[in-house]
Amino acid sequence: MKIKNRLSLYFTAVSSFVLLIVQVVICLTFNSFIKSDFYDHLMDRANVAAKLYLEADEISADSLNRVRESYIHSLPNEVIRLxxxxxxxxxxxxxxxxWTSPVIESVRKHKYLQFSEGQRQTVGIYYNDNQGNFVILVSAIDTQGNKRLNDLIGTMAILLLSVTALLFVMSRWFAQKTLEPIDKVITQMRRVRAGDLSLRVNEGNGKDEISALAHNFNQLLEHLENAFELQQTFVINASHELRTPITTMVGEIEIALNKPRTNSEYEQILRSVLNDSDRLNETISSLLELANVDMNYTQPAYKPVAIDELIWELNDYWxxxxxxxxxIVNILHLPDDQEKLQLLVNKSLLSIALNNIIGNAFKFSENKRVDCDLYADNKDIIVKITDHGVGIMPDELEKVFESFYRGTNVKGYRGNGIGLYITSKIIHLFNGTIAVDSIPGQTTTVTIKFSR
Known part of the structure; x- marks a missing residue:
């Protein structure tokens, strides 16, 4: 059963149950009022019977006629006994x-008694007269009151059925309108395919549960997209970066074995093989790092990490x-509450991301000084890493986070162009942002920001 139908049924059932309780209370109250009113009528009949039968000798003929006129209209199935x-x-x-003697004695004992016998209502009074002490019992069936009660119950039943049907229609309409955004989200979700995870669903105004659902689904898509990209990067890097140096090394060795060489020629070939070996070693290290990131990216172990402590650990390492x-570590500002310095992240992944940036800073500045500025307040944590190296060309700033991309002015430096790509994926995994500013030939600053 769809949620909208279930909600409609639940709402209708609860509302109808509440309405039924109200109707039952009304019917019981009305029934109690009818019975009380009929007991009053029976009491009047008992008093009239007393005047008619017991006090007829004490009143004039005209008064007796008036009493008889008032008594002439009997109640339905009326029974009077003195x-x-x-x-x-x-x-x-x-x-x-x-009536039996126990009932009569009970009236004589209590002076007044009213009770029901099935549909019949009875009133008994004890009457003291000069002719003796009498018990008067009057009984009748309130057919008119019962008819009114039955009419009321019938009307209530029709009203209950009508209101229940109306409530279901209205609640179905409201449920459909309320859950309409979910239908839109589901329609957008159906467009997502494994081959294209770039699609994102509309998160709406971001203030209700549906927006939260869409936001979490978008985060899941982003994680899956990043994980797939990392896997594709690993495969492409492994197939391309490993094959090239190995092919070069094999070719150089085959050339060296074709004919005898001089010592200087062998030395030149060995140096070339050594360079290719270094390149291969760097590629394998990058692949291992990429595999580690890929493994931890899909199921990262989040733990609170104090960013200042992590920065000082990196300071000792570098x-x-x-x-x-x-x-050089520069502490620009720290909050009074130490908990504001903690990030819920995977420490290993975050260390890889920061080390990639610092490693690039030393590599492209030829081991010149690298500054690390830390600023933190109650809202943001900002880490800036600045080097004094070759810099990045203005039109290439947006491309440095793409896989395998290398700037035009760094061709003479070793690398494979996946370090900043991995770094950006890790920072985005922890809901952070990363940006690069550079003045070619002077400075390059990488800014990482985490907002609470």
């Missing part, structure tokens, strides 16, 4: 006892590797 002190029926022609005074 019982003397011996519980015998008096004044009534048929002399039928009708000080040992590049030399003292080569990597």
């Amino acid at each position: 019982y003397d002190e011996r519980n015998g029926a008096s004044f009534i022609k048929d002399k039928n006892q009708f 000080t040992d590797k590049a030399g003292k005074g080569k990597f």
Whole structure:
């Protein structure tokens, strides 16, 4: 069953149940009022019977006629009995006892009694007269009241059915309108294919659960797209970057074996093979790094990492590797709350990303000083890494994060063009941003920003 139909049924069932309870309360209240009113009528009949039968000798003929006129209209299935002190029926022609002695004694004991016998309602009073002490019991069936109650129940039943049908139609319409954005999201989701994960669904105004669903789905698509791109990059890099140096090395060795060479020629060939070996080693290291990133990217282990502590760990590493005074850390601002310095990330991946940037800074500046600025407040964490190297051409700033792309002014440097590509994927995985500013021949600054 679709959610919209389920919601409609749930809403209709709850509303109808509440309406049914209200109708039951109304019917019970109305029934109680009808019974109470009919008991009042029976009480009046009992008083009239007392005046008619017991006090007729104490009033004038005119008054007796008025009493009889008031008593002439009987109630439906009315029964009146007057019982003397011996519980015998008096004044009534048929002399039928009708009520048992325990009932009569109960009226005599309590002076007043009202009770129901099936549909019949009964009122009993104790009446003290100069002729003796009598018990008067009056009973009748409130056919008119029962008819009113049945009419009310019938009307309530028709109203309940009509309102239930109306509620279902209205709730179905509201549910369809409410869930319409989900239908749109589903339609957009169906367009996503494994071969093209660049599509994103519309997130709407970003204030309701549907927008949250669309946002999470877009994040999932982004992660999958990045993971597939990393896998494709690995395959392409492995097939291309490994084949080229190996082919070159094999060719050089075959040339060297074709005929005897002089020592200088062998030395030249060995140096060429050594260079190709270094290139192959660098390529294998990059592939291993890429494989590690790919493995951790799909299922990253997120843990709180203090960014300042990570920066100081990188400082120790690069000080040992590049030399003292080569990597300079500048703490520009830190928040008072140390928890504001923590990022929920995979420390290994984030270290790879920062090391790629720092490694490029030293490589393209020929081991000149590299500055690392850290700024953090209650909202943002910003890391800037600046080198004083060859820089990047203005029209190439947007391309440095593409896989296998290398700038026109760095052709003489070793590399395969996947370091910044991997770095951008990692930073985006942790919901950060990365940007590059450069003045060719002077400085290059990579800015990483994490917003809370």
